[in-house]
Amino acid sequence: MLLEKPGDVRHENAAGNATAIYGVDAHPSKLLFATAGGDGSVKIWALDPQGGGIAAFELLATLSFHEQAVNCVRWAGHGRFLASGSDDQLVLLYELQPGAPPPVPFGSNAKPNKQNWGRCATLKRHTMDIQDLAWSPDDRLLATCSIDNTICIWDVDSTSITPVMNQPLHTLSSHNGWVKGVAWDPVGKYLTSAGEDKTVRVWHVDSFEEVEVISEPFEGYDSFVYSDFSTSLATDAVITRDIPSHNKRELLRTHVLPTMATNRTLQRIVAKYQLMLSDIDRGDAETDGNDTVTEKE
Numbered sequence: 001m002l003l004e005k006p007g008d009v010r011h012e013n014a015a016g017n018a019t020a021i022y023g024v025d026a027h028p029s030k031l032l033f034a035t036a037g038g039d040g041s042v043k044i045w046a047l048d049p050q051g052g053g054i055a056a057f058e059l060l061a062t063l064s065f066h067e068q069a070v071n072c073v074r075w076a077g078h079g080r081f082l083a084s085g086s087d088d089q090l091v092l093l094y095e096l097q098p099g100a101p102p103p104v105p106f107g108s109n110a111k112p113n114k115q116n117w118g119r120c121a122t123l124k125r126h127t128m129d130i131q132d133l134a135w136s137p138d139d140r141l142l143a144t145c146s147i148d149n150t151i152c153i154w155d156v157d158s159t160s161i162t163p164v165m166n167q168p169l170h171t172l173s174s175h176n177g178w179v180k181g182v183a184w185d186p187v188g189k190y191l192t193s194a195g196e197d198k199t200v201r202v203w204h205v206d207s208f209e210e211v212e213v214i215s216e217p218f219e220g221y222d223s224f225v226y227s228d229f230s231t232s233l234a235t236d237a238v239i240t241r242d243i244p245s246h247n248k249r250e251l252l253r254t255h256v257l258p259t260m261a262t263n264r265t266l267q268r269i270v271a272k273y274q275l276m277l278s279d280i281d282r283g284d285a286e287t288d289g290n291d292t293v294t295e296k297e
Contacts, residue, residue, distance in 0.1 A: 008057050009045060011037030016109075023072040028079050032060070036070035042084045042094070044117060061101070061113040065092055072132050076139045080158070081120070083142060085130030091123035091144050091154075093161065124166045125152050132181040136205075137188040141169070145179035151193055153208060170208045174201055 011019045023036035031047040042065075046058040068087035075082050082094040094117050101113035128147035135142055135156075142154040152168040177196030184191055190211075191203045200214040 006057055009035065011035065011039045011041060011043065013039050020069075022070060023084075025074050027075050028077055030079060034073045034075065034082055034084075036073040036084055038069045040064065040066045040068055040070060040086070040088075042066075042070055042073055042082070044082075044115065058114075059111065060115045061117045062110060063092075063094055063117055063119070064110075065119045066090065071130060074133055074135060076135045076156075077137065078139050081139075081156070082117070083133055083135070083156075085133045085144060087129040089124075089126050089128060089130065089146070091126075091130055091133060091142070092119050093121040093123070093156065094118065095120045120163070121156075121161045122164050123152075123154055123168075124164065125168050125171070126150065128178075131179060134182045134184055134191075136184050137186055141205075143182040143184070143191055143193075145182050145193060147178040149173060149175050149178055149195075151175075151179055151182060151191075153191075172203065172208060172210075174210055175199070 009021075011021055013019050019038035021035050021037050024033060026033045026047075033045055033047055035043045035045065037043065042063040043059060044061045044063070046060055048057075063084075066084065066086040066088050070084050070086045073082065073084045080095060083091060084094070085091045097116045097118040099116055101116040104110050104112045123142075123144065126144065126146040126148050130144055130146050133142060133144040140155070140157045142156045143151055144154065145151045151172040153170040153172070154165065154168050172193070175193065175195035175197055177198075179193055179195050181194045182191060184205075189205055191205055191208070193201050193203070195201070198215065201210055202212040202214070203209065204211045
């Protein structure tokens with residue numbers, strides 16, 4: 001595995017100072033990835049635009065529709081829509097629009113967009129900061145979670161999206177603290193959530209009833225992912241668990257790596273904080289320090 005920190009990928013405030021990157025996600029089928037920043041914007045980048053290796057990047061669009069820091073960004077599986085969640089309590093959906101992008105406002109120092117990405121929906125229900133969001137495997141539902149201790153399930157089928165949406169299909173409120181993350185299993189049977197109450201909760205998608213509460217003595221965690229080819233769930237902190245059998249299989253402990261995302265088509269891994277891109281066909285690799293990543297056979 002080859003890891004590289006791309007210095008050209010950055011977010012900046014109005015004064016030109018770098019701001020934090022809070023979220024990153026790779027497009028499911030194209031050489032694109034999106035970042036979410038403390039400057040309140042979402043940026044879309046071309047990965048390897050000139051075919052010269054993973055160190056080459058090109059900024060395609062800056063989406064400045066949020067009013068506060070953007071914490072998470074996720075592509076739908078079909079790649080048509082991009083979703084973002086922010087401290088401004090809003091979830092926004094974007095879509096590539098026909099025609100040329102609008103010109104930069106007079107007097108602005110912003111770079112002109114090269115692709116015409118526009119906002120197609122605003123989801124309003126949460127009353128505090130959005131922490132995470134996840135598309136269902138069939139891209140018909142979107143789960144969002146917040147510091148308001150709730151999870152909202154939205155109908156985001158392409159025929160159901162409207163410019164303003166304020167009525168989710170379900171609101172899940174079992175957590176006794178703010179909800180840090182949400183993830184769907186690969187076949188769409190379960191939704192899993194992680195909370196500040198140090199529990200992982202599993203919901204059956206047919207009814208969105210809670211079917212399991214995992215309350216191991218966690219020190220803390222921020223995110224988790226399901227394996228692609230089984231029903232195993234992995235958190236970034238301590239466990240993997242077989243959901244149907246309820247058996248804990250392995251204890252884990254990772255370093256500070258609060259957000260992870262993979263893309264099998266691009267064969268890239270992207271990680272939050274110190275943004276890194278890796279080519280997982282290039283062998284083993286380790287990085288030192290707080291952003292430790294280890295890949296072993």
